[in-house]
Amino acid sequence: METAGVNGPPEWLERVVLAAIPPAxxxxxxxxxxxxxxxxxQYAVEALHTVPLVIVSQxxxxxxxxxxMLQGALIFICLGGPATLILLPVLMLRSAYQPTARPCPARVxxxxxxxxxxxxxxxxxxxxxxxxxxxxSGVDHATWLSLFLLGLLLSPFLCMLRAGLIMQGDRCMPLxxxxxxxxxxxxGYSAFLQGVLCRNLLEAMALxxxxxxxxxxxxxxxxxxxxxxGAFYLLLDAAPRALPATSDFTSLRARYRQELGHQQxxxxxxxxxxxxxxLVALHARLAQDELAAGQPxxxxxxxxxxxxxxxxVAALNREHGGRTQEQIGLLDRMRERLSP
Amino acid sequence: xxSLGQFEQIVLTAILALDDNAYGVTIHAKVEELSHPKKAAxxxxxxxxxxxxxxxxxxxxxSEPTKERGGRSRRHYRIEKSGEKALRESARTAxxxxxxxxxxxxxxxxxxxx
Numbered sequence: 001m002e003t004a005g006v007n008g009p010p011e012w013l014e015r016v017v018l019a020a021i022p023p024a025x026x027x028x029x030x031x032x033x034x035x036x037x038x039x040x041x042q043y044a045v046e047a048l049h050t051v052p053l054v055i056v057s058q059x060x061x062x063x064x065x066x067x068x069m070l071q072g073a074l075i076f077i078c079l080g081g082p083a084t085l086i087l088l089p090v091l092m093l094r095s096a097y098q099p100t101a102r103p104c105p106a107r108v109x110x111x112x113x114x115x116x117x118x119x120x121x122x123x124x125x126x127x128x129x130x131x132x133x134x135x136x137s138g139v140d141h142a143t144w145l146s147l148f149l150l151g152l153l154l155s156p157f158l159c160m161l162r163a164g165l166i167m168q169g170d171r172c173m174p175l176x177x178x179x180x181x182x183x184x185x186x187x188g189y190s191a192f193l194q195g196v197l198c199r200n201l202l203e204a205m206a207l208x209x210x211x212x213x214x215x216x217x218x219x220x221x222x223x224x225x226x227x228x229x230g231a232f233y234l235l236l237d238a239a240p241r242a243l244p245a246t247s248d249f250t251s252l253r254a255r256y257r258q259e260l261g262h263q264q265x266x267x268x269x270x271x272x273x274x275x276x277x278x279l280v281a282l283h284a285r286l287a288q289d290e291l292a293a294g295q296p297x298x299x300x301x302x303x304x305x306x307x308x309x310x311x312x313v314a315a316l317n318r319e320h321g322g323r324t325q326e327q328i329g330l331l332d333r334m335r336e337r338l339s340p
Numbered sequence: 341x342x343s344l345g346q347f348e349q350i351v352l353t354a355i356l357a358l359d360d361n362a363y364g365v366t367i368h369a370k371v372e373e374l375s376h377p378k379k380a381a382x383x384x385x386x387x388x389x390x391x392x393x394x395x396x397x398x399x400x401x402x403s404e405p406t407k408e409r410g411g412r413s414r415r416h417y418r419i420e421k422s423g424e425k426a427l428r429e430s431a432r433t434a435x436x437x438x439x440x441x442x443x444x445x446x447x448x449x450x451x452x453x454x
Contacts, residue, residue: 007408008410014410025386027402027412027413027415028363028364028402028412028413028414028415029364029386030410030412031364031405031406031409031410031412031413031414032363032364032365032368032382032409032414034408034409034410034412035365035408035409036365046382049381049382049383050381050382050383050386051383052383053381053383053384053386053387054383054386054387056387057383057386057387057390057391058390060390060391061390061394250399250401250418251399251420251421253399253401254393254396254399254400254420255396258394258396332400332401332402333401333402333413334401
């Protein structure tokens with residue numbers, strides 16, 4: 001049997017265990033399992049006893065209940081109850097496996113191309129049955145052709161969008177040092193808190209403005225309430241969190257990591273919240289007007305718009321989340337530079 | 341102030357006893373020693389460590405990777421001020437419990453393990 005090292009578990013077994021351990025705990029848990037390795041059986045049994053609890057713990061740590069509830073509501077509105085029952089546990093499990101780095105460019109471009117190909121396939125499907133639909137929706141060949149070209153352009157558009165997000169992420173990587181004096185770390189943390197405070201206040205005001213305008217324009221009451229609650233929560237969260245003067249480097253680093261994680265969850269929720277009215281409106285148009293009135297063309301366009309919007313929110317969350325996790329990882333390994 | 345569950349008290353005491361050498365493997369071994377004859381699953385120790393870190397009772401960091409761990413780092417833990425405070429409070433409660441039980445039932449002399 002092939003082994004990964006002199007006293008290590010078999011390579012295939014270690015690969016299986018590594019895949020099962022959530023990325024945030026992989027380094028330490030896999031190392032601990034390796035250190036106590038005696039036989040493949042003992043290793044497998046130990047992993048079986050350990051990994052499920054680690055998954056549950058990571059799920060509890062990374063899961064943002066407001067985000068999950070919002071996503072659950074959106075899935076329920078758009079896809080119905082059975083889909084919600086299936087997708088919610090998937091979303092919960094996914095949160096346990098939150099990546100610790102930004103996604104690699106090749107993968108994100110592949111996803112962008114896959115999404116645009118899906119939209120094209122949908123158009124092709126409708127074009128192949130164009131006669132019954134065309135007769136009902138009054139779409140001529142020229143319109144189909146322009147739609148097809150639009151589908152072709154979707155792929156480079158999404159790729160450029162992702163490239164822009166990657167480039168933006170590359171530009172903002174603060175605290176990339178292996179060693180820092182405590183004062184510098186404290187300064188970095190204070191600057192981060194100030195930035196968060198300004199951003200939260202501005203976003204709270206914007207959410208409140210949306211809630212007020214939604215109220216006057218007769219939006220769905222639940223949506224208006226959600227925006228108002230979001231604004232209120234952000235105002236509460238904007239309260240300044242001063243560091244105790246006695247904090248040493250380790251405590252400061254722990255606080256910084258915790259705050260980064262908290263802000264990541266908050267931004268994740270807010271991004272979904274900002275796009276919720278558009279998604280709900282698109283779905284309402286899709287469900288009530290277009291399919292009922294036999295307008296498959298507009299229905300397809302709205303489906304594509306929904307998919308592109310979801311892609312955009314997910315891309316923003318993954319880029320920002322990955323960047324935050326990279327920063328948490330840097331802080332995890334950072335040492336204190338003592339002044340001479 | 342955070343009140344601690346029994347398992348949290350044990351894990352926190354293990355970190356306190358291990359001082360600079362507190363990481364997954366050693367904490368688990370110490371927890372098993374402290375909770376003897378009960379067994380403790382290593383996964384439960386990790387989950388408790390995560391929970392206490394989120395409460396700000398302990399803090400953690402990664403060490404340099406080592407060969408004996410397959411080139412992986414250890415996650416070291418340390419008790420924070422709030423953790424110390426919570427542990428002291430738990431010890432006081434345990435002492436009051438011990439004294440009350442000893443007074444009423446008797447025969448509970450404390451014997452250090454040899």
